Amino acid sequence: xxxxxxxxxxxxxEAVIHLLKKEKIAVDWAADGExxxxxxxxxxxxxxxxxxxxxxxxxxxILKIMRERCIKTPVIMLSALNEVEDKINGLEMGADDYLxxxxxxxxxxARLNALVRRPPLMDAKVLNFEDLKFDLTNRTLNGVELTDxxxxxxxxxxxxxxxxxxxxxxxAHVWGNESEFEENYVEVxxxxxxxxxxxxxxRAEIKTIRNLGYKLVYV
Amino acid sequence: xxxxxxxxxxxxxEAVIHLLKKEKIAVDWAADGExxxxxxxxxxxxxxxxxxxxxxxxxxxILKIMRERCIKTPVIMLSALNEVEDKINGLEMGADDYLxxxxxxxxxxARLNALVRRPPLMDAKVLNFEDLKFDLTNRTLNGVELTDxxxxxxxxxxxxxxxxxxxxxxxAHVWGNESEFEENYVEVxxxxxxxxxxxxxxRAEIKTIRNLGYKLVYV
DNA sequence: GGTTGCTTTTAAGGTTGTTTTAAATTGAAT
DNA sequence: ATTCAATTTAAAACAACCTTAAAAGCAACC
Numbered sequence: 001x002x003x004x005x006x007x008x009x010x011x012x013x014e015a016v017i018h019l020l021k022k023e024k025i026a027v028d029w030a031a032d033g034e035x036x037x038x039x040x041x042x043x044x045x046x047x048x049x050x051x052x053x054x055x056x057x058x059x060x061x062i063l064k065i066m067r068e069r070c071i072k073t074p075v076i077m078l079s080a081l082n083e084v085e086d087k088i089n090g091l092e093m094g095a096d097d098y099l100x101x102x103x104x105x106x107x108x109x110a111r112l113n114a115l116v117r118r119p120p121l122m123d124a125k126v127l128n129f130e131d132l133k134f135d136l137t138n139r140t141l142n143g144v145e146l147t148d149x150x151x152x153x154x155x156x157x158x159x160x161x162x163x164x165x166x167x168x169x170x171x172a173h174v175w176g177n178e179s180e181f182e183e184n185y186v187e188v189x190x191x192x193x194x195x196x197x198x199x200x201x202x203r204a205e206i207k208t209i210r211n212l213g214y215k216l217v218y219v
Numbered sequence: 220x221x222x223x224x225x226x227x228x229x230x231x232x233e234a235v236i237h238l239l240k241k242e243k244i245a246v247d248w249a250a251d252g253e254x255x256x257x258x259x260x261x262x263x264x265x266x267x268x269x270x271x272x273x274x275x276x277x278x279x280x281i282l283k284i285m286r287e288r289c290i291k292t293p294v295i296m297l298s299a300l301n302e303v304e305d306k307i308n309g310l311e312m313g314a315d316d317y318l319x320x321x322x323x324x325x326x327x328x329a330r331l332n333a334l335v336r337r338p339p340l341m342d343a344k345v346l347n348f349e350d351l352k353f354d355l356t357n358r359t360l361n362g363v364e365l366t367d368x369x370x371x372x373x374x375x376x377x378x379x380x381x382x383x384x385x386x387x388x389x390x391a392h393v394w395g396n397e398s399e400f401e402e403n404y405v406e407v408x409x410x411x412x413x414x415x416x417x418x419x420x421x422r423a424e425i426k427t428i429r430n431l432g433y434k435l436v437y438v
Numbered sequence: 439g440g441t442t443g444c445t446t447t448t449a450a451g452g453t454t455g456t457t458t459t460a461a462a463t464t465g466a467a468t
Numbered sequence: 469a470t471t472c473a474a475t476t477t478a479a480a481a482c483a484a485c486c487t488t489a490a491a492a493g494c495a496a497c498c
């Protein structure tokens with residue numbers, strides 16, 4: 001099992017990590033909220049243990065952003081004893097469990113096991129770029145539906161953010177080998193995609209590189 | 220939401236039940252371990268709240284028997300403060316959460332919501348989605364009977380709420396490998412399912428994603 | 439064994455959304 | 469200014485999907 005532990009009290013963190021390692025639980029440690037969020041957004045962990053009181057970004061804020069981006073990694077919140085409001089906020093916001101500080105590491109381990117023993121949440125294949133979330137299983141971009149061809153093109157763009165894709169590559173990948181009006185297919189669909197991006201009010205856009213192709217950029 | 224509450228302290232139970240009702244949580248109450256076990260073995264509940272200290276049969280024993288019989292209804296254990304051993308035993312035994320007594324009902328409600336919001340556990344006998352309750356053992360959807368194929372398809376849809384299932388996946392799962400009119404089988408049965416959903420006046424519906432498949436959504 | 443009632447398969451026609459086509463418009467580069 | 473690439477649009481063509489109903493299959497029952 002691999003977890004992320006976001007905790008600013010260094011000595012506490014070291015002690016807990018040491019005990020978790022004994023139980024064969026691999027731990028990545030983040031010392032503040034920003035670092036924590038960065039790591040939490042990657043789908044690398046079986047669970048995340050989040051302290052609430054943190055420098056830069058609170059645990060509740062991290063959790064909120066995670067759930068907004070549909071990151072479904074199970075989360076255990078930590079906070080000082082008896083702050084019932086925090087507990088409730090955390091649980092309402094999509095935390096999976098709660099543990100009062102100070103806690104016994106044995107209990108944390110038991111709770112981690114209980115969480116991870118669950119069947120894994122169906123992880124939709126999702127590609128992210130800045131404020132965009134492209135869900136491949138549903139073929140939706142931040143919720144709006146894309147058609148087959150739109151999705152085919154957009155997948156290529158979002159997979160190589162910042163670097164260009166040529167029309168020929170797009171044709172080959174999305175259409176196979178065709179004839180005649182070919183290049184215009186791509187142009188038409190790029191136009192459709194731009195329209196959808198605009199309707200999403202995304203700051204990402206598709207940039208044309210004349211005589212070369214297109215790339216996804218963030219303004 | 221419908222829960223079972225196993226608790227021998229009558230006045231505490233009445234107070235808690237009263238507050239839960241206000242939150243539209245339906246509660247069945249069992250006053251001792253035997254009665255609790257009987258009810259717990261029925262797949263009627265979204266969650267079970269289990270006191271540990273009980274007459275006749277302890278909460279831990281009930282939990283153990285439930286899990287042995289593969290009843291996967293989520294369980295929240297209750298026990299007097301600081302009995303860390305009990306907590307750990309409970310969680311190891313497959314409890315999904317733990318709450319120390321005395322507790323605030325607000326926290327119990329938050330934890331129930333957190334638990335029930337989860338995707339349904341693997342082989343639960345009843346799968347829920349919004350206003351739909353699909354009972355696998357007698358193959359009824361909110362009471363109306365589904366045929367073999369209907370149920371096979373609907374099970375796939377309700378197990379991945381919000382994310383799409385392809386026709387190929389459906390064919391493979393429900394029919395095995397066949398020939399010729401294959402895809403139309405799925406279309407025909409999707410049509411039947413839609414008719415039944417409509418007759419139930421459910422706000423859930425099956426959405427087509429062209430060239431991809433189907434998903435269950437809530438309007 | 440044949441009748442009844444149900445589920446499943448087959449088939450065909452209608453509907454809808456996506457893709458293609460084509461032509462007019464805009465914009466960049468020399 | 470001229471040219472060629474890129475954009476946009478709308479209509480036509482197409483393919484996917486929906487629906488329905490009849491035929492076939494299957495099991496339970498007398």
